[in-house]
Amino acid sequence: MTETTIELPQTRSWRDIPQEVKSRAMSTGGKKRVALSGLRVVTFVAIAGITACGAWQIAGTLRESPTSKATVAASSPVKHLELRTRGVLDPEWLRQTLALPKNATLMELDLAQLRARLLVTGQVESAEVARKFPDTLAVELSERLPVVRWHTPKEDLLVARDGVAFAGFGYKVTELSELPWVEGAPPPAPGEAAKVSGMTAVTDLLAQARYNIPSLYARWRSVSVARLALDNELIVNTQDGPNLVFSTVDPLYPQLAKIDAVWSKLESLGRLAAAAELHVNGDRDVVMTPVRSLNGAVPVTAAGSIFSIPSLSNPQPKRKT
């Protein structure tokens, strides 16, 4: 079936009349309206341009000079310092560390700079500084906890689990006296942050000893990391007995148990003073190195003693109740 297409005549409508008129055909009012429309466009473009320029300028100024923020926000001077921490640092330390300029307003402060100033102190692990309008500077700290003390040529420091050494503000002397010392670590180089390597192993040993053999741990004076890198060994110096050598490769718990058993045996036999070193390794027995006499001879009673402790195959360390 074919479909026929009918050509319809095109009728012209009034809408086909071009509405534009030339300027000379316009009245004064019409010309004024055209001029006003043009002016409106120019004004709009100008305002948009000025606004964009202004915004760009302000952004640039704020980026380059933080003190200019004070002019923008018009805040009042800092009156309060708010400190939140779970550690021992106090507001006085905070005030001294921040050393805020007198009558400084909140908007004048460079928070990043203040945060960096706080982090210089090794005791501060992380810090957050925030403005609390109208006049409070809020600081939230996370502090490092000391594990051991470290005697350096310059001063005595505290060392945290991550090895960072710090002066230790706010701690009481009695609290710190209970901490063992760490030895054998190279002294800090001038201009560099003081740090002790291998502190993770030391911390694990001390934590397990304090929990499992508290009476023996009370006699520990220091832990040496001198042989840690080479032999994977930590040497504990005790108050009135032999040095204890622990392997960091083997599990600590059996080692502590064996040492505790041998120590008790020696103590009961009255031979504790004769031992210079008790060396324990995971599967091996505890080897006691006797004290050498002044002339170098080894006392007969203690020479080459090897304590076989079959009953300690599954040792149960004594726990403080």
Add this chain to the structure above:
Amino acid sequence: MSSPTFIAAVEIGTSKVTVLVGEYTGRELAIIGHGECSSRGVIKGAVVDYKAASECTHSALELAERDAGEDIDCVFLAQTGGHLEGFYNEATVNVKASDNMIEAADIRTVCDLARAKQLPTGRMVVHHIRRPFRVDGRLVPTSPEHLVGQRLDVGYWTVHGQEQRLADNIHVIRGFNLEVRELVLASLASGHMVTTPEERQHGVLVLDIGAGTTDYVLYRDGVPHTTGVVPVGGTHLTNDLSIGLRLTEGQAEKLKTRHGSALVQVKDKSEKVWLDGNFAIGDRQFPRYAIEQIVAARTWELLEVVKKKLGGAFAPETCAAGVVLTGGTAKLPAIVECAGKVFGTAAHLGETPGWVAENLRDPGYHTALGLLYYGVNGQAERGVTQRRKTGFLSSVTRLFANS
């Protein structure tokens, strides 16, 4: 909520230019401004002096903008003039579907055919007014889509005018840097204002007798059936008085307004009236009978011309709602009775709806009022109303569009 559009309804008449500003929100239209100015450079609804017509129109627009306190966005312009003519064209199509169900394509085809008639050179369509569809001769007042029938008929009353005259009117508005959004026949605007849908359904003839022209529209079945313009109006009555009584136009206008009547009502033929009534030098007396006789004769003649032009389209039986008179000259005393006698049916003066403000309740504002409402309704029906959009980008676009 959408931002409103400010529409101006402009009627460039022979005696005055009227501008009404409407605030259209998409749902409601509120009149917020009004400007009026004595007309110059316009004769019988046609611009004959572009500069003078522009000046008075722009003055009225400025007044209206000032009164509204808002910038006008676009214009609905009333169109009248003796150059406007109309014709009826009908088309028929056979329904294509095998089940004889009328589809949108059938409707489109029959409408295109009915509208497609070659106009003489220099003529342009102002309105295509569709009459109701017929399916197998049965009248369908709404859309015939999905009805079943074999033959679909539709007719269009096409109003067309001279291109130059239409362009002159549009350019007068454009000279004020405003866009003409709608061009509406003056009779359709005023007819829409003074008649109710029920009257239009029953059949009604609206006569808008202005100063220079008389526009008429005959409604049947709820839609405009026939429209027309007679280039005779109130100024012709004044002119006749001026010639008959040897007066200036101003004096004749004064006499017509004070003592004119569409029917000779005076009992005492020797009764005389003063021209000014202030007994100043030059104040004269004129026989009231002569004044009434001149005015009545011309009014009767005018109405007879309209009746003649309507021809067979008008019959008192098909025009149950009678004749409605509006326009400035409709205020002439006894014109209602005169129209009743000429058309042989009831006649009454067009009433302004109650919600229109007191200062706009004169019959002279019916065209401008109707222009706003007819224009807005027409645009809403076509779904092409361009509301002012909100938002930054739309504002910027509008800003540049106005320039």
